[in-house]
Amino acid sequence: MAKAKTQFICSNCGFNSARYLGRCPNCGQWGTFVEEMIQPENTNRKSRVGLDGHTAKVEKISEVSLENTPKVATQLKELNRVLGGGVVAGSLVLIGGDPGIGKSTLLLQVSGQLAHHGKVLYVTGEESATQVKMRADRLAVGGEDFYLYPETDMTAIKKQAEELKPDFMVIDSVQTMQEPDLSSAVGSVAQIREVTADLMQLAKTNNITIFIVGHVTKDGALAGPKILEHMVDTVLYFEGDRHYKYRILRAVKNRYGATNELGIFEMRDQGLVEVANPSEIFLEERLSGANGSAIVAALEGSRPILVELQALVTPSVFGNAQRTATGLDRNRVSLIMAVLEKRAGLLLQNQDAYLKAAGGVKLDEPAIDLAVAIAIASSYKEKETRPSDVFIGEIGLTGEIRSVADIESRLKEAQKLGFKRVILPQNNLTGATVPKGIQAIGVTTLKEALQIALG
Template sequence: MAKSKYVYTCNQCGYESTKWNGKCPSCGAWNSFEEELAEAPVGVRSSASSGSAPDLSDNILELEDIGADSDVRYDTGIGELNRVLGGGLVKGSLVLLGGEPGIGKSTLLLQICQFLGEEHSVLYVSGEESARQIKLRAQRLGVDTENLYILTATDAEAIAQTIASSAPDIAIIDSIQTMTISRIASSAGSITQVRECTNLFMHTAKNQEIPIIIVGHVNKDGAIAGPKVMEHIVDAVLYFEGERHQSYRILRAVKNRFGSTNEIGVFEMIDKGLREVDNPSQMLLEGRPHNVSGTCVACVMEGSRPILAEVQALAAKTSYSAPRRMVTGFDFNRLNIIIAVLEKRLGIFMGSLDVYLNIVGGFRLDEPAGDLPVAMALYSGIMDKQIDEQLVAFGEIGLGGEIRSVSHITHRIREAERMGFKTCVIPKQCMSAINAKDYDIEIIAASTLKQAFAAIK
């Protein structure tokens, strides 16, 4: 039987099959298979027998002989972006920037071109906009550097050759889903095209020691469109997050070979582009309600940065046979565990109550230290007892109702003190790591939920 010249590729994970499947057997995605032309098979000969493979013995280097200059990073001019990248843009690195449409990816890149263009040459390659459109956007953002060069093209091989020959200091590709390689029969944005174009730009960045930033679109699930292997190829993967109807944006690294993935950058979208938010805690606490039950302030660590965020909880009598549980910015399963602990250990029955939990400002509490403020907000909302507006809490909750210790206790208390809070509820085990006399804030040490709830008067 003749082999089919078509293959079906999953647009979520890149799995290939000779027939169409409703559900991908690799990643489990539904209706994700796309038809593509199969690449012509290439005969493989034994390298050892043919002797055609080159000997790379002369290219082997000792670790101590490899130079590691201190000047291996470019300052982008935006402190929040430098923080997420680990100190700046590394020479020869390939960075993938993803996010929802209109979130501000191209705006951020044009803004860093203004600063980088003062001392370095920048090549901005666009496959989506014309040069005139980029010029209009640059004028709106106040970008007028003479070292910014614009290229509108979609041929990845020609672009890679242009980067190698013109040798700019930094290159930006917007976006990878518009790039194509002519010898590949599939259309732009397909699994094969995205994978091979990314691989081509990776070799260009490494061979020429030129940092390249590529923009990636996201699919309806929020993941970067294209094969997952694309995220393995690049050196860093950055996600731009934020609600479309809110002005604040959060830049987060989910992969970084040259720095931590725990750091975040906070921006605000204004008329002139993106503005750095130097004090995220103040931003997240703006507009707090007064004399209202069901709110508590949490202090969580994002990398080396402590951030204060407001937790809001609402419990109301349900009109359904099964009570509703709705969460924004917090893990749904973790909330169910906290509710179970409150019912079992404190006798607070919530089987007839709808529970709604919200983290204000589009922020997300992923750290276990957010358990205690969530529990205190729930208790405050159910009992209709107001929590002092000058109180902040943090700690992990165990299944026995105990409050477990958390890390970076000093940084958290200092941030609460700096923001003007008067009371801080912390795990009792953390008292051995601090001296309460060193702080101008009342510290309440609690080992159980009952002791923590006693601070609510």
């Protein structure tokens, strides 16, 4: 008998190698290569054929119909926003998150709501039908067109889909599904790649919306090959600390809407409840009269949210000053502190700095620069900012305050929550409509902003 041929595949990016390598030359990760059997080429692989027997055909782009791709709105408006207005027929949606964060709970609630618009097939590979039923009863989820199928064999799943012809499917999770034709272990790179390819063909040829649950690694990235994220239409991350009640649903890829959209949910005994005004959550426990605090009107996708940025600046005990940031980019914090020292005259090289965005949200846009600088300066000088102030602006290396995008929606959010004064870039005042009750103060330099905020 001929010896079975093997190859080594990187579990992070899917790179193939004839021998074991300690470090992947493609993605640079260490210790990610796993040995797999080389599968013979499948000469019987079929082209895209729908469950009704129709095959794909060449069409003029002007003749392609859009009537069969409607968006189905769920009862969760936060989810609809993240998805770009609703669930798109024939789309493949990947949801990743830490264990116990609530991915299955979210999809079970969504499945119950979608059952009012068509047939739903919920395929679970991690739980039995009884376990899913117990959770569904607790969440008050059900319906005549809601079907459960505890199975991991893709051949059996495709057969049931052919018989049932569902409009929506949930796969929980993709790492537990297996292609019986492959000799690789369940959850391997080859298995995940082939399972996802099968699900993509099933979704596109039959106009079935498929939600896939994906595990994440200890680094927070989706487990499996990177091609998994390229194959799907939408990638959602479900974030938050399972010891706290709030959850954040973030879109990092979306072919049907804007990326970096944000949805806020609250975990309760009856399931996930959407939070209509997340700005109140991030500000509700703000301590009045404390220094080192500044409010920023950040933009997440198309949504403005007000977040408290906190800074603690203390003299360094060791030789090198520490820079620690939670919810903020540490490199951005170091850059802003260098500008504060060079352009504003603050001696920070012998000061430890600890910063965080309150509420567990992660901020990564240039408009937060000014609020970060004000919070650091407030803690360093031990001077508090006004509780009714909001700070918006990008800081340049020469100390200038640069304009930011969508300033009017940020101002409206500040007005809605009762803030009275907004310090923003001078150039943003040109042509902008300032809401009633808001005093907009334009600044051009960082030193000028510090004098107004802490003067």
